[in-house]
Amino acid sequence: MSREMKHRLASAALIIGFFVAWEVICRVFNVSSIVLPKPSEILTTLVARMPAIWPHAAQTLYETLVGFGLGVAIGVVIGVVVGSSKLAYDVAYPLLIGFSSIPKIAVVPIFVLWFGAGTVPAVLTALILCIFPVVVNVATGLATTEPELEDVMRSLRATRLDILTNVGLPRAMPYFFASLKIAITQAFVGAVLAETVAGNLGIGNFMLIASSNFDVPLVFAGLVILAAMGVGLYVIFSLIEMRVTGWARRKELTAT
């Protein structure tokens, strides 16, 4: 316990130290705020311009969550189909790998071509970025069920649905929740990416405009908002994961 506290304190100290060092370097070397603004300057800009930033942050969050929700839903369906049948797994896997190795930024222009600039390409980019981690994890969780356990179930004349709901899905849960943490971060990246390339709203677009006006402190303020939202989303899904699949980390559980 005390060891864990020490580690937490050290990690907090590192974060604070990072910003202090940044501030000190900027002041000592008298760095221009056009190049690298001081953290204090970024903070004051952030507070002063909050009313202008806020709608953009809300837009980015909205796109991220809609894309994430749809992406996870589609990913689970594909993952269950691919993972619960050996045939589907063998047949579909090469195609999935092919799709997932395309750099996703390359598809943004296509979405813009189809749907115009704005919310839809951002949502779609978020969506396709978070499908693959979910598919791969759910499919892996289902496909790695112990054969002996399946024998037990089959000898009980369990239907495929029985096996899926009683063994497959619960077993895939830790994989699924681990993938959600990756998926939410990816969705966020996708949304900001699409906004930067072809948005008219959102933090990505907001930062692009601020940088073309050489309002560098405002660009960094946007970055801070992005970091805060990204960390926030990650933390939320980590907490959900811990609550739902505590059994998968049994060693920690028995220790307490």
Place this chain on the structure above:
Amino acid sequence: MSVPAADASHRGAAQTDQSYDEAFVELERVTVTYGAGERAVHALAETSLRMAAGDFVALVGPSGCGKSTILKLVSGLIRASSGYVYVAGREIGAAPVRVGMAFQNPTLLPWMTIRENVMLPLKIVPPFRYEYRAKRKGEFRDRADALLAQVGLAGFGDRHPWQLSGGMMQRASLCRALIHDPQLLMLDEPFGALDQFTREELWSIMQNLWMTRKPTVILVTHDLKESAYLANRICVMRARPGRIIEDHPVPFARPRTVDMTYQPEFVALTHHLRDAIFSTGAKEAA
């Protein structure tokens, strides 16, 4: 065959004699071949086996002799390449026979408590599955707890599998195999991974469970002492191709004890089985 003299009044011997009149399990000239063409593996050559209801047969022999194949045939997990498998007088799959299975690996589900694990078959097997929602907190729960108490796990129902030792998990796994009152109990080396003392304790528990519930049991094991302690009959098998080379009655009175395993008759029997497994070809000629 130098078999220790069988006392006909023993339950074990009586069971054996009956089995040739009314078979609950019957393998009729069954073969199993995996693969095809030149790569084909003959897992089981033409094999016949009859078991009466409530019989306890052990299959012993080296790896790859088809022990587990017979188990999987009878539990309906694989189909015979030729020949017939009858259970309860009908071809396998046609009769609604309840089957329980336990393996060397306890295969308990880590996200469920021990009690929930034990109750799993009740959630799957008719007619219990239709009543599961209504009874899981009443009758079924009590039934699971009673069974857990019988194997020495009273009070462990709310624990999770990873909080138990290997022997305790194996007990829970036996409970899961028995909770739905199976007519057929398939045991694939369930005590193989346990230490000697735990194993002997579980032999005694297993014998009790069998004597009180009387399922028809097939036990696959490498341990000759275990087969002679538990079974009514021991089928000695040989590999390449897998087949039964000897069907041996076990005449000792029940309940058997670990002390009995040191008696000369018992030692003579296990010794004989050992010879049967290791002698090359001589047995078939005899």
